[in-house]
Amino acid sequence: MTETGCKDPVILNLWHPIAAVAETAPGRVADTVLLEERLGFAIDDAGNAAVWRSRPGLATGDRVEPLEVRDTLPAKLAYGYLWTSLGSPEEIFPIPEFAEPDRRRLNAATIGVNVSAPRAIENFLDMGHFPYVHTDILGAEPHTEVKEYDVEISIERDEILATRCRFFQPMASTTSSGGADVDYIYRVPHPYCSVLYKSSPVDEKRLDVIAVFLQPIDQEHIHAHMMLCVLDEENEDKVIKRFQQTIFGQDKPILENQFPKRLPLDPRAETPIRADKSAIAYRRWLSQKGVTYGVIPALG
Amino acid sequence: MITLYDYELSGNCYKLRLLMSILGIEYKTAPVDFYPGREHKSEWFLKLNPLGQIPVIDDDGLVLRDAQAILIYLAAKYDPSGTWYPRGNPALLGKISQWLSFADGITATASAARLHDGLFYALDIDAARAGAHRLFRILDEHLWFGEREDRDWICSAPSPTIADIACFPYVMLSEEGGIPRQDYPAIRRWCDRVKRIKGFTVMSGVFPAGPA
Ligand SMILES: N[C@@H](CCC(=O)N[C@@H](CS)C(=O)NCC(=O)O)C(=O)O
Ligand SMILES: [Fe+2]
Numbered sequence: 075m076t077e078t079g080c081k082d083p084v085i086l087n088l089w090h091p092i093a094a095v096a097e098t099a100p101g102r103v104a105d106t107v108l109l110e111e112r113l114g115f116a117i118d119d120a121g122n123a124a125v126w127r128s129r130p131g132l133a134t135g136d137r138v139e140p141l142e143v144r145d146t147l148p149a150k151l152a153y154g155y156l157w158t159s160l161g162s163p164e165e166i167f168p169i170p171e172f173a174e175p176d177r178r179r180l181n182a183a184t185i186g187v188n189v190s191a192p193r194a195i196e197n198f199l200d201m202g203h204f205p206y207v208h209t210d211i212l213g214a215e216p217h218t219e220v221k222e223y224d225v226e227i228s229i230e231r232d233e234i235l236a237t238r239c240r241f242f243q244p245m246a247s248t249t250s251s252g253g254a255d256v257d258y259i260y261r262v263p264h265p266y267c268s269v270l271y272k273s274s275p276v277d278e279k280r281l282d283v284i285a286v287f288l289q290p291i292d293q294e295h296i297h298a299h300m301m302l303c304v305l306d307e308e309n310e311d312k313v314i315k316r317f318q319q320t321i322f323g324q325d326k327p328i329l330e331n332q333f334p335k336r337l338p339l340d341p342r343a344e345t346p347i348r349a350d351k352s353a354i355a356y357r358r359w360l361s362q363k364g365v366t367y368g369v370i371p372a373l374g
Numbered sequence: 375m376i377t378l379y380d381y382e383l384s385g386n387c388y389k390l391r392l393l394m395s396i397l398g399i400e401y402k403t404a405p406v407d408f409y410p411g412r413e414h415k416s417e418w419f420l421k422l423n424p425l426g427q428i429p430v431i432d433d434d435g436l437v438l439r440d441a442q443a444i445l446i447y448l449a450a451k452y453d454p455s456g457t458w459y460p461r462g463n464p465a466l467l468g469k470i471s472q473w474l475s476f477a478d479g480i481t482a483t484a485s486a487a488r489l490h491d492g493l494f495y496a497l498d499i500d501a502a503r504a505g506a507h508r509l510f511r512i513l514d515e516h517l518w519f520g521e522r523e524d525r526d527w528i529c530s531a532p533s534p535t536i537a538d539i540a541c542f543p544y545v546m547l548s549e550e551g552g553i554p555r556q557d558y559p560a561i562r563r564w565c566d567r568v569k570r571i572k573g574f575t576v577m578s579g580v581f582p583a584g585p586a
Contacts, residue, residue: 097410183410186492188552312407319409320382323578326492326550 080109080160080290082367087161088264091287091299092125093117094181095154103136107291109160109367113147116140117156123149125158153301154181155287167233167263171271171283172303180311182300182318189329190368191266191288191296192337192360197329198268198286199260199352201241207324210244214253217242225355227362233263234359236352247282248309248317249275257281262356265365266290274305284318293368294335298322340372376401379422379430381408385485385543386441387429388577393445393539396573399452401431409493442474445536457533469529470537477540479509484544487551499552506553510561513541518560526567534571542568546580 080086092106092115100119105112105128112128116138124140125147132138148159152166172179187194197203202220204213223239239258246256259271259281266288271281283303288296300318338344339361341354361372376394380387380403394401406428407413415426423430423439430439431447438444449459460466483505489495490502513528520526528537546565548555555562568574569583576582 094410181410184494186494188491310405312405312411312413315407315411316382316405320578323383327579327581330549 079111080367082365083161084363084365085109085265085290085367087159087163088266089148089150089152089157089159089163089166090266091155091157091289093156094184094299095121095151095156096181097184098156101137101139103132103134103138105134106289106297108158109290110292111160113158115149115156115158116143117151121151123151123156125149125156153285153287153303154179155299155301167267169269169283169285169303171281176305177283177303178306178311178314180302180304180314182302182315183322184297184299185319185322185326186291187296187298187326187329188294188335189296189332190294190336191290192356192365192368193332193335194286194288194296194298194329195262195266195268196337196353196356197325197332198270199236199262199356200350201239201258202350203328204241204243207328208321211321212243212246213241214244220350223351225352227355227359231263233261234352234355236260236355246272247275247304247306248314249306251275260352262359265360265363266296266368276305276307280305290368334370336368336370338370338372340370343370343372375434377404377432378402379404379406379419379428379432381406381414381428383578384408384428385488385547385577386427386481388543388580389441389539390429390431390444390448391577392542392575393448393458393536395575396539396571397448397452397458398573399448442477442536442540445474445540449536457531458536458539460531460535466529466531466535470535473528473537474540476509476513477537477544480506480541480544483509484548484551484553487553488544488547489551491551503551503553506548506551510545510548510553510555510558513545514558514561517564521560521563526564528564534568538564538568543577543580550579 090108092108098104098117103114103116105114113125114128114132115125117123118140122140124143126143148163150157153172205215205218221240223236225236228235237259241256243256244253257273261269269285271283274280274282285301287299290296339357360369378390378401413419414428420426429441431444438447446459483502486497487502490497490499527534529535566583
């Protein structure tokens, strides 16, 4: 049987990221794939954007005025990325810190990964892998224990929130000067996006913000857009990007070796070690929303 | 002091980090925003390497490009044991060069496939993967016969040479380009031996050897 695109109304009606604004040549047609559909898009210097289902006459690289393209899909610039939807999207989730003027706002990279979006979100939420996968950066033996933390599904905001997370990190960011206990907050405000907040080494009252926005190509392939919104006045952009890419490059083979590639939502499907507290909440939340794309839905 | 113009996710840069780690050579890293910044095509970088490729090193004013060329230089200059590039053994040097060139073929196929899948390079992915499998088959067979005659490494020497370093990274990263290695058992055993070389270091996507 051949796949015939996404039929999941929950996913179709969401905003999805399709490109980093910083990496898009202004006034030129570019193309990508979202939920198995070929899309064309363009952004001009003034920040006007258009997204459309690919069609002859608008070829990649052509000059184009986004405002003049007809028959378009919803388009929105947010957090440094172009977002679109194949359905009728509501407001995009807020990240208020993005507006703080003293932050560095960067696209660390957009990387293609052979995995479902939910598997990648679940890995992002899991602190247990830090010492083993991000050795001497985000964790180190013998500090392997994930201490008790809180998880809630916020009904009013319709997102998952994990708080009071704490982990010893040898090198938490580009501004670290050595190992420290780092506080984390995780938000999952969108089935395929997560935002984490971690202690800033330069200002103990504030938090660095790192987000992954996953563009589903199909059920088992994503483009992972990595947004950084951090406090760092010392390092060049490329140094900050490199730090994040190093970490993501360590996760990539782990993600690509997950089996099955889609996330099983049946609570009995996998061992509780892999599915820790925030993972259980995430799976339950996806089930409650009725998400079927990129997951193996629970029976019954 | 050596400066390495480096991008973390580049297997060609990793070849040099790996040899310098094994030989205990100190160096400085000059990060190049290869992706997404394409800094290797910027004006300042093209002055260093008109080919617009990483890696490049600068060793007190000597600027060198090409990972294989740099491996030769580093081993010839900084390896007191003389085993990584045995200058007095012409037959062995010939074989090493042969496999260094083979390593460039791995870059053109397995590395290209990885750039396609991960960083969206536009290229013929089927041709890249098929080319990598062809080279892996040749390497696997070569290593398999080696094991029959007590040769652990790519070249016939009692210890590894720069040929092993040059071939290792993009073999090890091949799965990121959709090139599985389950059909190459001798390659898998050789990768494990490389990981046990004293001074071995990892890059993102390469994990240390498991317990023996
Ligand atoms: N033969 C060269 C090839 C180096 C190479 O392909 N480098 C890649 C990155 S790992 C690169 O800079 N590619 C850009 C290009 O070829 O335009 C070497 O071994 O150093
Ligand atoms: Fe990770």
